[in-house]
Amino acid sequence: MSILLAGAKPLGGKAVDVLIEDGTITGVGAKLAASNRPDERIDCSGLVLLPGFVDLHTHLREPGREDAETVATGSAAAALGGYTAVHAMANTNPVADTAEIVEQVARLGERAGLVDVRPVGAVSKGLAGQELAEIGTMARSAAAVRIFSDDGRCVHDSRLMRRAFEYAKAFGGVIAQHAQDPRLADGSACCHEGEVSGRLGLAGWPAVAEESIVARDVMLAEHTGSRLHVCHVSTGGTVEVIRWAKARGIAVTAEVTPHHLLLTCDLLSSYDPVFKVNPPLRPDSDVQALRAALADGTLDAVATDHAPHAPHDKDHAFGDAAFGMLGLQTALGVVAESMVSTGLLNWAGVADRMSVRPAAIGGLVTHGRPIEPGEPANLTLIDPDGSYTVDADALASKSRNTPFAGRTLPAAVVATFLRGRATVRDGKLVDGIPA
Amino acid sequence: MKHLLSAADVDRDEATAILDTATRMHAIQDREVKKLPPLRGRTIVNLFFEDSTRTRSSFEIAGKWLSADVINVSAKGSSVSKGESLRDTALTVAAMGVDALVVRHNASGAVQRIAGWVSGCSVRAVVNAGDGTHEHPTQALLDAYTLRNRLGDLEGRHVVIVGDITHSRVARSNVLLLHTLGARVTLVAPPTLLPSGVATWTCETSWDLDATLSGKAFGDVDAVMMLRVQRERMSGGYFATEREYAINYGLSPQRLDMLAEHVPVLHPGPMNRGLEISSVAADSPRSVVLDQVQAGVAVRMAVLYRLLAGAEEEVAV
Numbered sequence: 001m002s003i004l005l006a007g008a009k010p011l012g013g014k015a016v017d018v019l020i021e022d023g024t025i026t027g028v029g030a031k032l033a034a035s036n037r038p039d040e041r042i043d044c045s046g047l048v049l050l051p052g053f054v055d056l057h058t059h060l061r062e063p064g065r066e067d068a069e070t071v072a073t074g075s076a077a078a079a080l081g082g083y084t085a086v087h088a089m090a091n092t093n094p095v096a097d098t099a100e101i102v103e104q105v106a107r108l109g110e111r112a113g114l115v116d117v118r119p120v121g122a123v124s125k126g127l128a129g130q131e132l133a134e135i136g137t138m139a140r141s142a143a144a145v146r147i148f149s150d151d152g153r154c155v156h157d158s159r160l161m162r163r164a165f166e167y168a169k170a171f172g173g174v175i176a177q178h179a180q181d182p183r184l185a186d187g188s189a190c191c192h193e194g195e196v197s198g199r200l201g202l203a204g205w206p207a208v209a210e211e212s213i214v215a216r217d218v219m220l221a222e223h224t225g226s227r228l229h230v231c232h233v234s235t236g237g238t239v240e241v242i243r244w245a246k247a248r249g250i251a252v253t254a255e256v257t258p259h260h261l262l263l264t265c266d267l268l269s270s271y272d273p274v275f276k277v278n279p280p281l282r283p284d285s286d287v288q289a290l291r292a293a294l295a296d297g298t299l300d301a302v303a304t305d306h307a308p309h310a311p312h313d314k315d316h317a318f319g320d321a322a323f324g325m326l327g328l329q330t331a332l333g334v335v336a337e338s339m340v341s342t343g344l345l346n347w348a349g350v351a352d353r354m355s356v357r358p359a360a361i362g363g364l365v366t367h368g369r370p371i372e373p374g375e376p377a378n379l380t381l382i383d384p385d386g387s388y389t390v391d392a393d394a395l396a397s398k399s400r401n402t403p404f405a406g407r408t409l410p411a412a413v414v415a416t417f418l419r420g421r422a423t424v425r426d427g428k429l430v431d432g433i434p435a
Numbered sequence: 436m437k438h439l440l441s442a443a444d445v446d447r448d449e450a451t452a453i454l455d456t457a458t459r460m461h462a463i464q465d466r467e468v469k470k471l472p473p474l475r476g477r478t479i480v481n482l483f484f485e486d487s488t489r490t491r492s493s494f495e496i497a498g499k500w501l502s503a504d505v506i507n508v509s510a511k512g513s514s515v516s517k518g519e520s521l522r523d524t525a526l527t528v529a530a531m532g533v534d535a536l537v538v539r540h541n542a543s544g545a546v547q548r549i550a551g552w553v554s555g556c557s558v559r560a561v562v563n564a565g566d567g568t569h570e571h572p573t574q575a576l577l578d579a580y581t582l583r584n585r586l587g588d589l590e591g592r593h594v595v596i597v598g599d600i601t602h603s604r605v606a607r608s609n610v611l612l613l614h615t616l617g618a619r620v621t622l623v624a625p626p627t628l629l630p631s632g633v634a635t636w637t638c639e640t641s642w643d644l645d646a647t648l649s650g651k652a653f654g655d656v657d658a659v660m661m662l663r664v665q666r667e668r669m670s671g672g673y674f675a676t677e678r679e680y681a682i683n684y685g686l687s688p689q690r691l692d693m694l695a696e697h698v699p700v701l702h703p704g705p706m707n708r709g710l711e712i713s714s715v716a717a718d719s720p721r722s723v724v725l726d727q728v729q730a731g732v733a734v735r736m737a738v739l740y741r742l743l744a745g746a747e748e749e750v751a752v
Contacts, residue, residue, distance in 0.1 A: 195632030201470065201543035201569035201607060204631055271544030317542030430591035 001039055004032060004419065008044035008381060012347030020377040021421035027373055044381060047414055050253060050351045052084025052378035054358040054367050055328065056176070056255050057151070057231060057303035058357040060086075060117070062108060062123035064093030065103070067344060069308035069398050071117060072434035073107035076396035077306070077328040078115045079423040082380035082413040085116040085367045086251040086306075086328075087314060087360070090127070091152040095258060097122035097133035099141035104145040112434065114423045117294035118362060121145040123164045123175060128151050146363040149176035152278075156182050156334055160219065165226035174227040174361065175254075177217050179238070180279065184209035192265040192280045200268060202318060206279045207235040216237050216254050218245035229361055230254040232305050234279040236289030243298045253361050255303035256290050258327055258334035263287075272286040273314045273321030274403050277307070287338075294353060295344040304331050308399035324360065329395055333388045333409025340384075341410055355380075366419075375384055386412030396433045438550050438561040439738055441557065444574040450615055454580050456689040456737035457582035457730070463500065464729065471736075473744045474503035477534040482508045482525075482549075483564070489704060489728065490564050490574075494537045497735035503534075503743075520534045525549040531557040535743055536561045543567030560742035568602045574703055575608035577734040579616055581727050582658055585699045590617035593654055595647055597623040597684060598662025598711055599673070602632045605703045610638050611741060627673040644684050648693045656694060660701040661712045662684050677710055688715040699723045 005018040009027070017032035018025060027036070038339025055078065061069035071088070078086045088105050096105060102119035102249050109117020123140035125131045127150045138145040148168060155161045157175060160291025164175050185205040191197040193204025201371035214230055218241060221228040233239060245252045265281045270286040275281060293299040314321045335354065339345040345353065393406040416424040423430055436449055445453065460662065463469050479498040481491055491507060498505035501724045510524055521540075528536065529552075536558055538546045543566055550561040565571040579589065586592055594613055600622050612619050620638035633640050639653050648654040648659070664680060674680045681687070686700065691713070694700075700712075700721045708714050716722065 118640075170561035193631050195635050198601075198630030199607075199636075201567050201602075201604065201630075271547050312520045312523075315522035317521055317540060317545035317548055317567075319542040319544075320521070 001420065002036070004036060004038035004041045004042055005044045005381065006050060007045050010049045011351050013046045015045070015133045016369065016418070019397065020339065020417065020420045023377055025371065025373055025375045025377050028371060039182055042415070046383065046385065048347050048382050048384050049350070049371060049379045050347065050382060051355040051368050051371065052380045052416060052418065053082045053298040053331070053354045054362065054364060055083050055086040055304050055306070056147070056301055056358045056362060057305045058086040058088055058328065059091070059307045060088045060105070060325065061308055062092065063104065068315055069328050071105060072112040073132045073396060073398045074306065074308070074328070075109065075112040075114035076119060076429055079397050079416050080384060080413060080429060081328040081330070081414055082332050083115050083328060083417050084378040084380070084416060085118060085364055086427045087120050089151045090120045090122040090149060095122050095126050096120065097125050099134065099137045099143070102138050102143040102145050103141050111242055112122070115418060116364070116367070119143045119145055120149050120176065123148045123150045123155050124160060129153060129157055129160065129290050131153060131360070132160070132167060135164070135173060136171055139173055146173055147176050148173050149178065149231065151176065154178050154180040156183060156213070158216065158220070162220050162224060165224040165228070169224070169226050172363065174229050176229040176231050177213065178231050179213035179217065181213050183260055184212070185360055188319060190276055190280060191268055192282050194283060196265045196268055200271070202268065204316045205245070207237050207282070208280055210235055211237040211241060214241050218242070220252050221252055222248070222250045227251045232257050232260065232303065233290065233299060234282050234286065236286050237296055239289050239293040239305065239405055246298065253300045253357070255301040256294055256299045257305045258302060258331045259325055260290055260402060261287065261294070261338040262334050263286040269317045273316065273318050274401055276318060276321050276323055277325050278323040291342070291344055293337055296337065297348070300353065301361065302331060302335055302354050304328050305357065308397050309401050312353070312397060314401055316321045324401070326395065326397050326399060327398070329403060330390055330404045330409060332382065332411055332413055334404070336411035377417050379416040380413060383412045383414050388412045396429065413416040436742065438660065439572050439742065440547050440550055440561065442510070442575045442608040442615070444572070445612070445615065447464045447615050450576070450579065450612060453545045453576060453737045454583060454740060455732065456740060457580050457733040460736040460740070461730070461733035463730065469500050470502060471500060472502050473740060474498065474501040477503045477743055478532065479503045479505045479535045479537060479739065480507065480528055480533045482528055482538045483507070484545070485565070486511060487539055487565070489731070491538065493544060493728070494564060496733050497732050500732070501736055501740060503739070519547060521548065523553050525552050525555070529553040530557045532557050534559055535546050535739065537564050537709050538562070539564040540566050543569035545557040552751065562617050562738060562742070565604055567604065569604050570608045571604040572608045572612070573735055573738055574605050575612040575732070576610055576738065577727055577730040578660065578701060579612055580730040580734050581691070581701060581723050582699070585723065586657055586697070589613065590655040592618045593621065594648070594658045594660060594662045595621045595623060595656050597644060597686070599628045599664050600624045601669060602665070603662050607664070609660065610636055614638070621647055622699050624686065625674055630667070644690065648690055656698055658699050658701065659686065660695065663703065663705065663707060664711050677745055679708055686712045686716040687709060688713055690717045691721065694721065702726060703727070731748060
């Protein structure tokens with residue numbers, strides 16, 4: 001099976017032909033079309049070719065909440081969003097804290113076959129924050145887990161965090177922290193603490209609850225000589241801490257979500273829980289700081305924190321509704337609007353932050369690769385001049401909780417290739433939306 | 436005005452009209468037969484997700500004196516834990532052919548959400564009877580009514596509100612409405628009980644009750660409103676002890692003496708005697724606590740009347 005991508009622009013550069021044969025890129029150059037007879041030729045004029053996106057932070061809800069999302073439907077949403085690999089967070093039911101569960105999630109991903117599903121293992125048993133989960137067994141399992149996280153909850157006990165850092169070194173693991181001091185921002189905290197929370201009477205989630213944990217964790221990472229990844233950075237203060245830590249040579253990486261790059265806490269005036277997310281939306285000054293930090297590389301990656309929820313978990317008063325919003329299918333458009341249209345990143349920069357660096361953080365060797373002969377054909381073809389109007393009812397996810405409904409976002413995913421096989425063509429799933 | 440969700444929903448004319456209507460409604464409290472016909476055949480549901488005695492009965496009496504059929508629905512206990520969404524609960528009640536919903540909920544913004552969901556139903560009006568730590572607009576209206584009876588026009592009047600501002604829906608609605616009516620407001624609380632962003636509100640703030648009451652900080656005082664302080668705030672570290680709170684922020688007899696002759700003392704109730712208000716203050720001639728309760732019925736009659744009977748009709752009293 002061979003496919004010729006005719007006249008595509010790798011990383012937004014000069015238009016060339018790219019030949020894919022049996023899952024591998026075998027040729028990149030001008031006029032490949034003339035010398036080859038591919039099984040299929042795709043006219044890519046005007047289109048940009050990027051390495052397939054890698055999401056470090058996806059909630060696929062299976063096992064446990066298959067009414068909100070399954071590995072299959074989440075994989076479909078990912079493919080439509082231009083992703084070729086996702087990291088499935090551990091806060092399922094049961095929690096992914098044993099080899100059996102992470103292997104099950106990996107198998108479900110293989111069966112769906114739309115993206116590589118890489119399970120994230122829990123740091124603590126049952127996400128309870130008390131005892132270490134079987135990190136070593138998960139790392140050595142068939143799922144070969146590399147990222148460990150109690151995401152949704154913070155590993156707030158300093159001693160447990162220290163042990164996790166030390167212990168994970170033996171398996172080349174990285175601890176991904178959901179930074180939220182539960183004493184400063186407990187479960188009821190749902191709105192950035194500031195003018196909006198005071199006016200609306202919503203429980204405040206202060207920036208310092210994130211920043212103080214990140215400050216502690218970078219010091220622990222330095223002390224233990226281990227690796228820290230900071231999930232969903234939401235404040236300018238956290239950016240400053242990470243910038244300082246990186247300058248000091250501490251092994252820290254960090255991600256930012258698309259929604260924190262575009263939306264602000266002013267949206268909460270509607271009390272619509274579609275805007276309820278953890279960490280919360282922040283003021284515009286934080287949004288601008290996050291964009292600048294993603295542009296200069298202080299923040300390494302865009303990660304969606306795709307968090308599907310059934311309607312009956314959102315149809316409540318703001319404080320009672322579930323945290324989280326969908327993100328996979330809208331990530332490219334949001335990044336294009338917040339980073340590319342603003343001139344902060346070019347397409348090579350987008351490839352770096354949405355594919356190359358997240359793949360490196362997750363230890364994925366076949367994703368986030370250069371577009372060169374001999375490399376695996378995990379690729380995303382996008383139309384930089386296209387647009388995508390978000391129709392919540394048309395999303396591949398089982399859930400509808402997108403905060404971008406009705407918005408028209410720039411750029412559009414045209415096709416996604418997983419090991420040379422098109423999972424998405426013309427912006428549609430090749431095999432349709434899974435049941 | 437379609438709904439009354441926030442004190443910000445009423446402009447000065449509307450607020451004045453409600454208070455004027457309430458004055459006429461108030462007259463019937465002295466009658467032997469306390470019944471007016473305008474809401475005959477209308478159904479009002481008091482949908483209360485949170486315990487309340489005074490607000491619920493006040494709305495109930497107000498509706499009944501206007502001849503509406505009033506039904507109390509207690510939906511206490513989080514609908515989340517029952518497995519029913521708030522939307523389901525609201526639509527179920529609305530589907531019964533209700534004309535108005537009077538809603539209290541322990542979560543901020545819940546009433547606004549419900550008003551959105553029932554917009555396609557027979558429900559013509561939704562009244563916020565207190566949502567979480569957000570707003571309680573009819574309380575602000577009855578406070579304004581009480582103040583107006585004591586002080587006349589509120590333009591330029593200085594009202595001091597003391598207590599747990601952070602968690603007070605009464606304070607939020609009062610700051611909005613008193614500003615609308617031209618009054619000046621000073622909020623007094625320890626720093627732990629002043630909400631974030633309060634500097635952007637249309638009021639002054641102070642940590643010093645004595646400097647405020649004496650007029651040294653923000654000028655002469657025309658009214659003092661003491662707010663209930665929940666004892667559980669102590670465990671949250673908002674203040675040290677009840678004793679210390681009473682010493683620093685309680686309306687003691689000494690502080691009562693600092694006030695000018697004309698200054699009334701308000702409290703939305705229920706009072707913690709000995710904590711935020713001394714018995715001497717609570718029982719003094721300055722205390723208008725029971726006037727507030729009376730005003731509550733008249734003001735809620737006025738609100739229900741204006742929402743359901745239409746502002747254009749004159750009250751036949």
